[in-house]
Amino acid sequence: xxxxxxxxxxxxxxxxxxxxxxxxxxxxxxxxxxxxxxxxxxxxxxxxxxxxxxxxxxxxxxxxxxxxxxxxxxxxxxxxxxxxxxxxxxxxxxxxxxxxxxxxxxxxxxxxxxxxxxxxxxxxxxxxxxxxxxxxxxxxxxxxxxxxxxxxxxxxxxxxx
Amino acid sequence: xxxxxxxxxxxxxxxxxxxxxxxxxxxxxxxxxxxxxxxxxxxxxxxxxxxxxxxxxxxxxxxxxxxxxxxxxxxxxxxxxxxxxxxxxxxxxxxxxxxxxxxxxxxxxxxxxxxxxxxxxxxxxxxxxxxxxxxxxxxxxxxxxxxxxxxxxxxxxxxxxxxxxxxxxxxxxxxxxxxxxxxxxxxxxxxxxxxxxxxxxxxxxxxxxxxxxxxxxxxxxxxxxxxxxxxxxxxxxxxxxxxxxxxxxxxxxxxxxxxxxxxxxxxxxxxxxxxxxxxxxxxxxxxxxxxxxxxxxxxxxxxxxxxxxxxxxxxxxxxxxxxxxxxxxxxxxxxxxxxxxxxxxxxxxxxxxxxxxxxxxxxxxxxxxxxxxxxxxxxxxxxxxxxxxxxxxxxxxxxxxxxxxxxxxxxxxxxxxxxxxxxxxxxxxxxxxxxxxxxxxxxxxxxxxxxxxxxxxxxxxxxxxxxxxxxxxxxxxxxxxxxxxxxxxxxxxxxxxxxxxxxxxxxxxxxx
Numbered sequence: 001x002x003x004x005x006x007x008x009x010x011x012x013x014x015x016x017x018x019x020x021x022x023x024x025x026x027x028x029x030x031x032x033x034x035x036x037x038x039x040x041x042x043x044x045x046x047x048x049x050x051x052x053x054x055x056x057x058x059x060x061x062x063x064x065x066x067x068x069x070x071x072x073x074x075x076x077x078x079x080x081x082x083x084x085x086x087x088x089x090x091x092x093x094x095x096x097x098x099x100x101x102x103x104x105x106x107x108x109x110x111x112x113x114x115x116x117x118x119x120x121x122x123x124x125x126x127x128x129x130x131x132x133x134x135x136x137x138x139x140x141x142x143x144x145x146x147x148x149x150x151x152x153x154x155x156x157x158x159x160x161x
Numbered sequence: 162x163x164x165x166x167x168x169x170x171x172x173x174x175x176x177x178x179x180x181x182x183x184x185x186x187x188x189x190x191x192x193x194x195x196x197x198x199x200x201x202x203x204x205x206x207x208x209x210x211x212x213x214x215x216x217x218x219x220x221x222x223x224x225x226x227x228x229x230x231x232x233x234x235x236x237x238x239x240x241x242x243x244x245x246x247x248x249x250x251x252x253x254x255x256x257x258x259x260x261x262x263x264x265x266x267x268x269x270x271x272x273x274x275x276x277x278x279x280x281x282x283x284x285x286x287x288x289x290x291x292x293x294x295x296x297x298x299x300x301x302x303x304x305x306x307x308x309x310x311x312x313x314x315x316x317x318x319x320x321x322x323x324x325x326x327x328x329x330x331x332x333x334x335x336x337x338x339x340x341x342x343x344x345x346x347x348x349x350x351x352x353x354x355x356x357x358x359x360x361x362x363x364x365x366x367x368x369x370x371x372x373x374x375x376x377x378x379x380x381x382x383x384x385x386x387x388x389x390x391x392x393x394x395x396x397x398x399x400x401x402x403x404x405x406x407x408x409x410x411x412x413x414x415x416x417x418x419x420x421x422x423x424x425x426x427x428x429x430x431x432x433x434x435x436x437x438x439x440x441x442x443x444x445x446x447x448x449x450x451x452x453x454x455x456x457x458x459x460x461x462x463x464x465x466x467x468x469x470x471x472x473x474x475x476x477x478x479x480x481x482x483x484x485x486x487x488x489x490x491x492x493x494x495x496x497x498x499x500x501x502x503x504x505x506x507x508x509x510x511x512x513x514x515x516x517x518x519x520x521x522x523x524x525x526x527x528x529x530x531x532x533x534x535x536x537x538x539x540x541x542x543x544x545x546x547x548x549x550x551x552x553x554x555x556x557x558x559x560x561x562x563x564x565x566x567x568x569x570x571x572x573x574x575x576x577x578x579x580x581x582x583x584x585x586x587x588x589x590x591x592x593x594x595x596x597x598x599x600x601x602x603x604x605x606x607x608x609x610x611x612x613x614x615x616x617x618x619x620x621x622x623x624x625x626x627x628x629x630x631x632x633x634x635x636x637x638x639x640x641x642x643x644x645x646x647x648x649x650x651x652x653x654x655x656x657x658x659x660x661x662x663x664x665x666x667x668x669x670x671x672x673x
């Protein structure tokens with residue numbers, strides 16, 4: 001069975017990262033004074049080890065292709081979409097936290113993400129189920145946001161936007 | 162003696178006791194939910210401990226640690242799905258026992274065995290830590306450097322998936338630890354002009370991103386299109402401790418405790434390994450080995466005793482050497498470091514009262530775990546029914562609250578997000594996240610001791626291999642590295658991504 005291209009691509013990204021790290025470390029000042037190890041030396045050693053290991057991993061993965069060993073379980077498009085959408089929602093939540101404030105952004109994030117997760121896991125089959133899902137998502141989100149805000153602000157003294 | 166009395170004084174405080182119980186309760190809930198881990202429970206609680214003093218903060222984290230390790234047994238028995246990787250072996254006899262209509266008996270056994278294992282593990286922790294710490298006081302920069310390398314190699318070897326990948330994960334952590342101003346020369350390293358990175362990468366967003374955010378992303382994938390499994394609760398009314406059965410199984414309890422503590426003390430090993438070893442040992446000691454795997458109480462006693470004894474064992478290298486015994490203790494160590502308590506041999510000399518406070522808090526957390534599980538088992542069963550589409554957004558929200566609430570830094574939120582995405586891909590492609598966090602924690606220790614050693618030894622590298630303890634640790638590291646290379650000459654097995662414990666796949670992962 002073929003390796004998923006994603007695995008090999010990720011290995012290559014790691015190799016390129018290790019090489020970049022080595023190059024950046026080389027631009028740091030060399031050792032001076034009584035220490036024979038400068039600011040860039042330790043990260044350089046780490047990156048050299050990383051390059052060697054990354055190459056070994058790539059060779060290992062290529063051998064896996066030839067040996068036709070089953071490994072990473074392939075993902076369906078729905079699963080890929082689910083994690084991409086939830087991740088995007090999470091990023092939007094972080095981005096809007098400062099703009100909208102904690103209460104509004106958190107309530108919105110919880111409600112939308114709950115509905116989206118429910119759709120991916122088990123899509124509601126009827127209008128009644130949709131209504132129930134939306135109602136529950138709205139109530140749970142609002143109650144949770146307000147409770148969290150009050151508990152952490154007044155209970156733990158944390159400051160939210 | 163003064164240190165012990167000071168410690169008792171620190172712990173004998175209603176707020177500290179409440180914190181232990183509350184954190185143990187939260188840990189039990191987190192451990193009970195498949196897909197959530199002990200490491201995640203600790204990582205999410207760390208921000209809450211910022212406003213507490215060090216003793217209360219540490220006691221809180223220990224409570225979450227004990228609770229989460231023990232809580233994983235509930236879904237293992239009722240769903241056949243381990244709540245945490247340590248509870249995988251518990252499913253072997255726990256789930257069949259529940260299916261045979263003995264769910265209450267099974268839960269009574271796991272609760273009691275967990276308690277006994279936890280307390281015995283705590284006793285061994287208290288007895289063994291001081292002499293080990295005394296030995297570790299002989300460590301100098303060369304020894305600490307070698308210890309850092311050894312810790313990284315070991316945890317890479319049991320990180321799940323390929324060991325080479327685990328090693329690379331450790332190197333990622335080591336590199337990330339160098340970001341910021343160089344502590345010796347003040348030169349800025351890899352900050353990209355970002356002022357928030359001058360002081361380096363804050364451990365908290367890394368912990369929460371790698372262990373909580375990435376886990377949620379994995380769980381989303383696992384639950385899409387999967388049928389929800391209902392817990393078995395027929396004939397379940399209560400979970401009473403079967404003291405008679407436990408008394409008869411004293412040999413199994415003793416052997417499981419020793420296995421748990423010893424395995425837990427080996428950096429990189431964890432409850433999942435010790436519980437299987439104990440299960441195997443119990444089968445050998447049993448007069449009815451043919452009953453194992455069909456709902457036999459001895460199998461259940463062995464796995465849960467060992468599982469919780471491992472927690473005590475894992476604290477030994479963490480407290481005495483500053484090297485975590487397994488993944489959850491790596492996160493716990495991060496929490497202690499953030500509280501200003503640096504684990505290691507010096508801790509026993511400079512802050513002995515804190516050490517004894519940790520011992521007492523650990524014992525109290527085990528007592529709290531026992532009391533809460535006995536009294537609240539129906540609640541934990543009900544929690545299993547909370548739908549994942551509600552739980553997952555809540556966890557993400559708590560991640561944001563935890564990270565932002567501490568420093569009010571939007572940059573750290575994005576850092577957490579980036580670590581979450583990184584952690585997801587690392588888990589997906591078999592690298593694991595535990596080696597990364599260990600590299601991040603041990604990175605500054607390793608580099609600073611290397612450079613300090615070079616100054617002390619006047620640039621003479623050979624001192625790192627001529628000093629006996631340092632040489633031994635480096636040789637052990639080379640041995641394990643050689644093992645990694647040898648094992649990877651064959652077509653490696655287990656390159657599948659570490660599976661989430663949610664869903665029907667029970668493959669164990671070491672991200673506790």
